[in-house]
Every structure is written in C-alpha cells, then in structure tokens.
Amino acid sequence: MLNPWRVAESHEDLFVQRYNRLVGMSLQLSGHDREQAEDLVHEAFVEFTLSRPDLAAIQNLDGYLYGMLRNLHLSQVRRAARRHTQSLSLLDYDSAEIGLRSSDPRDRIRAKDELRDVCSYACLRKDTSKAGSVLLLRFFHGYYPVEIAQILRSPRRAVDDWLRIARREARLYLENPRRLNPIRLNLAADALQIAMGQTAGDYLSDLRSDIFRSRQGS
Secondary structure (H helix, E strand, O other), rough: OOOOHHOOOOOHHHHOOOOHHHHHHHHHHHHHHHHHHHHHHHHHHHHOOOOOOOOOOOOHHHHHHHHHHHHHHHHHHHHHHHHOOOOEEEEEEEEHHHHHHHHOOOHHHHHHHHHHHHHHHHHHHHOOOOOHHHHHHHOOOOOOOOHHHHHHHHHHHHHHHHHHHHHHHHOOOOOOHHHHHHHHHHHHHOOOOOOOOOOHHHHHHHHHHHHHHOOOOO
C-alpha cells in the first residue's frame, strides 16, 4: 500500500495538511510560546518546500518534519531576541494600505521600499506557491479571507494558514533575501520600477498595476 504522502499533490500540500500537528510539536520545543512555535513551523515550511527532498526516500514524513523543527529551533532562539527589538513591520498590518498610511511620514521612503520588496517577492513566489497568491490578494488587493477562500476553492481555515505562512516567509525574505535565494534568481530583472515622490494612494495603485503585469501567460 502506498504511503499517503507519495500520492499527494505537492510538498506544500503535505506540509499544510500537517500544519496543526506540527504547531503542536513546535509548542513543545518552544516551551509553549505560541508565536515562537508558529515562527518555527513557517521556517520549516520554507526549508521543506524550497529544498524539496525526495519523498520516496522518506519512510516517516512526520518524523522527518519533527527533526527539521528540532534542528531549526536553536537558530530560531538566537533570532528571537533580535526580532523583538525591531520596530513594527508593515507586514504586521492587515493590508499594505493600512500599513503605509500608519507609517511615520519621516520614515515613508523606507516603508515604500519595504512594500516594493514584499510585492516583488510575492509576484515571484506566486508562480511556485499559493502563499504568494494569498499574500497578494489579502495584503495588496484587500480581499477578505472568506473571499480568498472562494477564489482558491479552499476552506477558510486553510486561507488563514497560507496567510500566516506567507507573512512569515516574506519576513524571512526581508531579513535575509539569501535564505530564499531560489525565489530571488530573477529579482534583478523583475524588480518593480515605481516613482518615489507619490502619494500613498498613487503608490499603492502602481504596485497593484505591477502585480497584474507580473502574470505568466494569458
């Protein structure tokens, strides 16, 4: 009898199917710190879906993923202190519009740079992951999760999981783009070209136009 993961659609689907179970494992590693546990799970998602190990060679997928969580835990603890000293990221807001309008006017250029980088990441990531598409729909286009669920034909809970994954993956990208190097291969050629002396509304409108131009095919 075939192992269930050997007939699943993708590495991403396999991981998301185990999301709640992996969070439970991660809670034990993190001393029941929910935020730290979810950070650990989403970092493991990045490692698993980008490295794409040979599933046929994995006899116990749950054990494999737990080992990945355990190996990543030590490096996550070292990053935690640095992360808590950082200012609120635009990704912590529900949408790019809210984040940009809430940012300090004196820091608006940095905020626009961050939004441009997140948009570039999501436009590239959507070609290989639902995480990129969900982030574009929610963060840049302002769709509600229930509307995204209808578009993806997925349960609302799955959309929430994808959105958490997308936000944390984008944070990893902002902190250290080299960690997501496979996503970044064509970034220089595809980087968004947007004028900096714009109002918040015009800037976001141009970002959305670039998102539509980033499509592949018809």
